[in-house]
Amino acid sequence: MRNKRLLMCLVIAILAFIVVPFCVNAEDKTIKIGAMYPMTGRAGLYGKDSVAAAEMAIDEINGKGGVAGYKIDATFTDSKVKPAYAVRVAKRYITEDEVDFLFGVVSSGVGLAVTEISQQYKTIFIGTDHASTRLTVDNFQPYYFRVSNNTFQSMTAGALYLKELAETKPWKKIAFIGPDYAYGHSQWDEIRYNLDRFGVEYEVVGEYWPKIYAPDYTSYITSILKDKPDVLISGFWGGDTVAFIKQAQAYGLFEKALYFHPDAGGNYELMSAMGAELPDGLVLGARHYNNWPDTELNRNFVQEFKKRTGRFPTYAAEGAYAGIYAIAHAVEVVGNPDDTEALVKALEGLKIKLPEDPEGFTSYIRPETHQITQVMAIGTTMPNEDFPPAKKMLGNWKIYKAEDLDPPAEYIEMKRKK
Amino acid sequence: MDFSFFITQAISGMTMATLLFLVASGLTLIFGVGNVFNFAHGSFYMVGAYFGYQLVAIWELNFWIALVLAGLGAGLVGMLAESLFLRRIYGRVNEGGFQILLTYCLILIIDDLVKLIWGTEYKSLPRPKGFSGAVTFGDIYLPSYNLLIIAIGVVVVVASWWILTRTRPGKIARAAAVDREMVDTLGVNVPLTMTLVFGIATALGGMAGALAAPLRTVTPGAGIEVIIDSLIVVVLGGMGNFWGAWLGAILVGEVNAFAVAFVPKWASLFSFLVMVIVLIFKPEGLFSPRQVRKV
Numbered sequence: 001m002r003n004k005r006l007l008m009c010l011v012i013a014i015l016a017f018i019v020v021p022f023c024v025n026a027e028d029k030t031i032k033i034g035a036m037y038p039m040t041g042r043a044g045l046y047g048k049d050s051v052a053a054a055e056m057a058i059d060e061i062n063g064k065g066g067v068a069g070y071k072i073d074a075t076f077t078d079s080k081v082k083p084a085y086a087v088r089v090a091k092r093y094i095t096e097d098e099v100d101f102l103f104g105v106v107s108s109g110v111g112l113a114v115t116e117i118s119q120q121y122k123t124i125f126i127g128t129d130h131a132s133t134r135l136t137v138d139n140f141q142p143y144y145f146r147v148s149n150n151t152f153q154s155m156t157a158g159a160l161y162l163k164e165l166a167e168t169k170p171w172k173k174i175a176f177i178g179p180d181y182a183y184g185h186s187q188w189d190e191i192r193y194n195l196d197r198f199g200v201e202y203e204v205v206g207e208y209w210p211k212i213y214a215p216d217y218t219s220y221i222t223s224i225l226k227d228k229p230d231v232l233i234s235g236f237w238g239g240d241t242v243a244f245i246k247q248a249q250a251y252g253l254f255e256k257a258l259y260f261h262p263d264a265g266g267n268y269e270l271m272s273a274m275g276a277e278l279p280d281g282l283v284l285g286a287r288h289y290n291n292w293p294d295t296e297l298n299r300n301f302v303q304e305f306k307k308r309t310g311r312f313p314t315y316a317a318e319g320a321y322a323g324i325y326a327i328a329h330a331v332e333v334v335g336n337p338d339d340t341e342a343l344v345k346a347l348e349g350l351k352i353k354l355p356e357d358p359e360g361f362t363s364y365i366r367p368e369t370h371q372i373t374q375v376m377a378i379g380t381t382m383p384n385e386d387f388p389p390a391k392k393m394l395g396n397w398k399i400y401k402a403e404d405l406d407p408p409a410e411y412i413e414m415k416r417k418k
Numbered sequence: 419m420d421f422s423f424f425i426t427q428a429i430s431g432m433t434m435a436t437l438l439f440l441v442a443s444g445l446t447l448i449f450g451v452g453n454v455f456n457f458a459h460g461s462f463y464m465v466g467a468y469f470g471y472q473l474v475a476i477w478e479l480n481f482w483i484a485l486v487l488a489g490l491g492a493g494l495v496g497m498l499a500e501s502l503f504l505r506r507i508y509g510r511v512n513e514g515g516f517q518i519l520l521t522y523c524l525i526l527i528i529d530d531l532v533k534l535i536w537g538t539e540y541k542s543l544p545r546p547k548g549f550s551g552a553v554t555f556g557d558i559y560l561p562s563y564n565l566l567i568i569a570i571g572v573v574v575v576v577a578s579w580w581i582l583t584r585t586r587p588g589k590i591a592r593a594a595a596v597d598r599e600m601v602d603t604l605g606v607n608v609p610l611t612m613t614l615v616f617g618i619a620t621a622l623g624g625m626a627g628a629l630a631a632p633l634r635t636v637t638p639g640a641g642i643e644v645i646i647d648s649l650i651v652v653v654l655g656g657m658g659n660f661w662g663a664w665l666g667a668i669l670v671g672e673v674n675a676f677a678v679a680f681v682p683k684w685a686s687l688f689s690f691l692v693m694v695i696v697l698i699f700k701p702e703g704l705f706s707p708r709q710v711r712k713v
Contacts (some may be wrong), residue, residue, distance in 0.1 A: 041639030
């Protein structure tokens with residue numbers, strides 16, 4: 001009998017320990033963010049950088065006392081780059097941890113799965129990296145916002161670049177190589193859509209679809225050489241770019257065709273991996289650059305990141321950093337992180353000064369698509385040892401105005417009708 | 419299609435085939451002798467690539483010395499893995515299931531160790547001195563490093579064949595493959611033989627990794643990318659068949675090279691298609707003797 005009572009007391013004590021912190025937490029004013037990033041394999045690099053940059057933004061904001069009396073508290077979970085797994089994590093975040101925002105995701109495949117959960121549970125999902133245009137156009141839903149460029153924007157900038165190029169250095173024949181999944185295919189569709197829209201004449205001489213993460217491109221390279229394109233448009237992602245460039249260099253491809261890679265070619269990790277080996281004169285673009293724009297905000301962002309992690313950031317970092325600031329701005333406008341509908345309204349009208357904004361421009365969310373609209377730059381590889389271990393960086397920038405890059409209304413209409 | 423393109427494309431297929439073979443050779447050796455399916459074999463390839471990176475890019479060693487050391491290093495890691503872990507599950511009921519689980523765990527562990535030591539950033543190695551150029555015959559343009567890889571592949575095939583069929587240790591290894599107990603009774607230290615075979619196989623994988631590093635991206639997860647294609651090669655050649663692995667690799671490499679040239683949209687499909695056809699019509703592998711099928 002006594003034993004039973006003792007047991008009872010113990011159970012109550014344990015329950016109290018478990019429940020009390022929750023009660024305290026609820027009174028504690030926090031903005032809860034449930035973040036998902038890949039931590040393993042090839043995409044792990046982007047996951048790690050995103051987490052570091054998000055934490056950096058959180059520390060900056062909380063260090064100044066938080067927003068509207070709230071502190072930001074983020075939990076990070078490995079997405080494993082598996083949509084089904086990320087969906088389970090997102091559901092757990094919403095139902096058990098009661099997060100105010102879903103956050104993150106490097107892969108568009110994972111993003112497309114998580115955006116459905118966001119819609120179903122009416123929980124705002126801030127996309128920081130994945131680039132598939134489908135999230136803001138075809139599969140648009142009101143609780144999704146993206147704070148980094150999508151492929152349509154980079155492909156529009158790319159098409160404008162090629163149009164200008166034709167005036168100084170005539171070209172006609174193009175070939176494409178990119179990974180055989182949504183990301184690669186949308187880039188190819190979007191660049192042609194935009195070239196057509198701008199009335200640029202071109203002839204497609206080859207189209208190649210290796211698997212993502214394929215280690216060997218030699219046969220593709222020799223086949224591209226046979227096609228003799230003037231411009232090779234590339235849609236590779238991540239480390240695949242490194243492997244392709246090294247193998248193509250061995251065949252002298254870059255002397256015979258212009259290598260043009262506007263969405264993810266200009267990623268810093270390519271420069272840091274290849275050092276002096278990286279050829280000059282490749283035309284590349286990315287969603288964030290460590291050496292452009294040369295503004296105080298960008299310099300501080302890059303140097304602070306370096307101080308925290310010991311390395312320069314990849315493009316993914318700035319997206320995560322921007323995402324945290326977007327949340328902070330929205331909560332500041334609304335006054336709390338609980339009124340989801342008001343937060344959606346606040347995010348729709350969001351204007352936010354980010355490290356990747358040049359002087360005189362402020363990024364903004366376009367209400368029809370919930371897509372951030374930003375200036376884009378495309379550069380050419382050239383020697384620059386300011387960001388070691390890279391020995392080459394981009395320069396000779398061509399800048400494209402933000403409002404010219406967004407998908408036109410008829411494009412959105414056409415895609416949403418389908 | 420003109421002749422020079424045919425040659426260029428065939429040679430580029432051979433480059434891919436040789437690197438594939440160097441990975442698959444170790445896989446098939448472990449399978450043939452030890453009857454172990456080493457799912458983690460690709461991880462030893464990755465470890466070799468990282469050793470190569472460490473030795474050449476950080477310690478600034480000569481590439482050729484680094485290549486040998488990277489192979490030896492990966493072999494050492496392999497022998498450790500075999501004697502600490504794999505040895506414990508030999509002879510269990512349902513050993514196959516345990517093998518897959520255990521070697522899959524090894525993939526995850528090795529991946530994380532690599533991440534701890536070298537970080538997640540992509541790494542790369544320049545091509546060694548004297549092999550950064552190309553050889554040209556008229557219109558045919560062949561990078562000298564690619565030709566070197568192909569030559570190394572041929573040397574490995576011939577040397578392995580010679581060791582396995584003409585030397586005493588090779589004969590013991592083959593005998594152990596047929597009947598472990600009998601070889602044991604004859605006074606051969608079978609566990610040690612197994613460890614050595616595992617070491618040689620993983621050393622081959624590691625050397626392939628270091629050899630591929632100047633052409634590929636050195637990154638965590640690099641092992642998983644090569645293991646599937648290597649598995650296809652091993653199945654095509656016949657599990658445990660060394661020559662078969664080489665010919666199987668050439669078949670996959672060339673089928674891929676010409677599929678890319680003529681039907682680029684469907685190129686990735688063809689190596690799988692070849693495997694399916696072989697599995698249906700000659701499941702013991704293209705280059706293995708036909709087995710009597712039990713009813």
